[in-house]
Amino acid sequence: DSGVTQTPKHLITATGQRVTLRCSPRSGDLSVYWYQQSLDQGLQFLIQYYNGEERAKGNILERFSAQQFPDLHSELNLSSLELGDSALYFCASSLSPGSANSYNEQFFGPGTRLTVL
Amino acid sequence: TQLLEQSPQFLSIQEGENLTVYCNSSSVFSSLQWYRQEPGEGPVLLVTVVTGGEVKKLKRLTFQFGDARKDSSLHITAAQPGDTGLYLCAGGSNYKLTFGKGTLLTVNP
Numbered sequence: 001d002s003g004v005t006q007t008p009k010h011l012i013t014a015t016g017q018r019v020t021l022r023c024s025p026r027s028g029d030l031s032v033y034w035y036q037q038s039l040d041q042g043l044q045f046l047i048q049y050y051n052g053e054e055r056a057k058g059n060i061l062e063r064f065s066a067q068q069f070p071d072l073h074s075e076l077n078l079s080s081l082e083l084g085d086s087a088l089y090f091c092a093s094s095l096s097p098g099s100a101n102s103y104n105e106q107f108f109g110p111g112t113r114l115t116v117l
Numbered sequence: 118t119q120l121l122e123q124s125p126q127f128l129s130i131q132e133g134e135n136l137t138v139y140c141n142s143s144s145v146f147s148s149l150q151w152y153r154q155e156p157g158e159g160p161v162l163l164v165t166v167v168t169g170g171e172v173k174k175l176k177r178l179t180f181q182f183g184d185a186r187k188d189s190s191l192h193i194t195a196a197q198p199g200d201t202g203l204y205l206c207a208g209g210s211n212y213k214l215t216f217g218k219g220t221l222l223t224v225n226p
């Protein structure tokens with residue numbers, strides 16, 4: 001158990017809908033990351049928040065957005081869903097935000113499996 | 118765009134055999150991490166290497182970071198069925214991790 005929790009575990013919805021995925025980081029961790037994992041693309045970084053502020057952006061679509069709240073939990077909002085958005089979505093957390101020249105060890109949650117029908 | 122290529126993509130071996138998986142890039146990373154992921158679970162961090170040429174051992178697993186910090190290898194000695202899983206390498210730089218697509222290892226009893 002990494003200490004990172006994600007809800008829900010599974011989510012089935014229809015095209016065009018909007019969903020919200022929730023993540024609680026490990027106790028004491030200030031940084032939260034969101035990743036999408038699909039069979040063809042592998043694990044893709046979406047976005048990072050540190051202590052409530054957006055820190056880094058990856059391959060996140062404009063239809064997706066995220067935020068980190070004062071209690072440090074984070075939510076990933078996916079809207080106008082398409083079939084291709086079906087994937088595993090992981091949240092990870094770390095103590096530090098990382099920097100251009102240092103590493104940050106990330107601890108992953110169990111993921112949310114999103115199926116868009 | 119930084120890319121990490123992992124090879125082989127799939128590996129099926131018998132219990133007791135040794136194996137090596139590779140992670141290569143044309144980019145330099147400040148750190149290289151190895152994760153193992155089991156079906157339906159999130160990746161679990163195994164090790165982080167940060168210095169070119171660094172070697173770290175974790176029981177039967179040996180990790181090496183290339184001298185130029187562009188590549189890494191994971192060697193498993195006397196593989197066991199419990200080693201089965203998806204092994205992912207991830208390069209750290211510019212505030213984020215870039216993941217390879219992984220090596221799916223199956224160790225048959």
